[in-house]
Amino acid sequence: MADFGGDIELEDFRAEVRAWLEANFPASLKGQAVLASAEITTPNADLKAWRKAIGEKGWGTPTWPKEYGGGGLSIPQARALAQEMAKAGAFNPLMFGMGVTMIGPTILDYGTEAQKQKHIPPIVRGEVQWCVGYSEPNAGSDLASLQTKCEDAGDHWVINGQKIWTSGAQYSDWCGALVRTDPTVKKHDGISFLLIDMHQPAIETRPIKLIAGASPFCETFFTDAKAPKDALLGKLNEGWTVGKRLLQHERASQTGASGGGRQTPLHEIAKRYVEVDGKGRIADPDLRTRLTQHLMDARIHNLTLARAAAEAKGASGATNAASVLKNSATHVAQTRAELTLEIMGAQGLGWEGEAFAKEEIEAVRGWLSGKAMSIYGGSAEIQNNIISKRILGLPDTTQSS
Structure with a gap:
């Protein structure tokens, strides 16, 4: 693909985008961005095909590095892509998941090369669902008071505790969680960030029904849940810094910085x-x-x-x-x-x-x-x-x- 640095090259890129959208975006989904957030509970063949197409192209994560499956686009290219998608009534189906909006960018910021190779490509392709384990019943606004314990068991970590308001936990494959790894130091200094596989019987999720009729939030319970030693994102007991960076990415997605439907x-x-x-x-x-x-x-x-x-x-x-x-x-x-x-x-x-x-x-x-x-x-x-x-x-x- 050309560099698309100048105006002429950018117009060529726009033409490429329009042609690709014509060939890959299902007409039935035009202006239906709201469907993407309900895809898990209400399967849709066209939406599944659209997610697969944009994931394989890398344009669901347009500025992410190509070596991990991202689009590798420049900021002007990504802006042009978003504009052309809006004109076509198209939308990015990956922007409704925490893998793209929060966890993925944080792994790119703090992850080892092995962590990036393992986790980023499936996120880019829309093949996995992620949730974020932050708030607890007694640690909401004062998040640093969290008590979910993570103990060193030699060749793995053992996690015990409860999270609440865990969005999409009941559908998630992975959880990025803040856990207490050292209870003897100041509360901000004893926290680590852990990548936890949700597919284990030691983790239970209980959806919380809201006034709008949906249940996007859950209570999440960890009872001797396990994670390998290389599941730490960032350094041991320095998870507060990683956690703050994720919140920056979250707020960017909530403000519209990451794009969305028209x-x-x-x-x-x-x-x-x-x-x-x-x-x-x-x-x-x-x-x-x-x-x-x-x-x-x-x-x-x-x-x-x-x-x-x-x-x-x-x-x-x-x-x-x-x-x-x-x-x-x-x-x-x-x-x-x-x-x-x-x-x-x-x-x-x-x-x-x-x-x-x-x-x-x-x-x-x-x-x-x-x-x-x-x-x-x-x-x-x-x-x-x-x-x-x-x-x-x-x-x-x-x-x-």
Whole structure:
């Protein structure tokens, strides 16, 4: 493949992308990105074929190194790929898994060559599911208080404890977990990051049903679970650093930094449900004003996202933007959900039945599930504390003098 460094070469690349999408992206999936998140529980032949095609091409992980199966594309190429996919109504089915969004990038950052060779290619091809074992019943916002024990048994590690809110644990093949390997030192200093095979009877998962009707989160129990000695990601007792890096990747995926499906513009949805004036505008000036403000907020978020991506190019540590954009993305997404329900009126309150269109049922369920955005990946309050203390340099008012 050519370098595609200049404008002419980039246009050639765009043409290559369009031709490849025409040949490989199933027309039945156009604009159906939401299907990717439900693929495990609702098998779809076209979606399976699309996942296989984009995985083998390496374009599900466009900027990852080619030696591990990634696309090996430059940032401009990856941007062009995303743009052409959006135009075609296509989406990246691998972006809904934690292997691509969190674990894979962290293994690329901290893994040994053997770990990269073992774990990255299956992630790139979409062949494995990963979950992340962080929160515990008594270690949520204060994650460093975690108590899941990991003991050296000579030729392997033994893990005992409980994790909670483990997204997708019931479907996962592997878990990237923070565990306590030294209880005698300061809490941040005795933590390690472990790659655990979920296919063993010593691990039990119990789904937690949520108000939106789905069960994406689990309680996860480890009772003498085992992992080989080379399952440590990073150095022994230095897992806190690895764990923070993973959270940066998680927040990037939550802010939209890693791409996603194209949404129907909210003003287009509005014109199907509410009155318009003689000029084709939304008749209610208050609703029109709030929709405009939402569009401005979304545009500002995306511009800041692009600037942060440019600033972070080549950076190996956490950036300030990850904390800021997490809350910004939450605000934009939750505001859109609230406005969507208001626009749909009574049709936006349907749970099931023929009286409601598919998009109407998805709207109310999405509104309910979206409430969790304020909590997962770092609560809004925790993120505001990080922003105030570490970015703005404001005094820490949570500590006694």
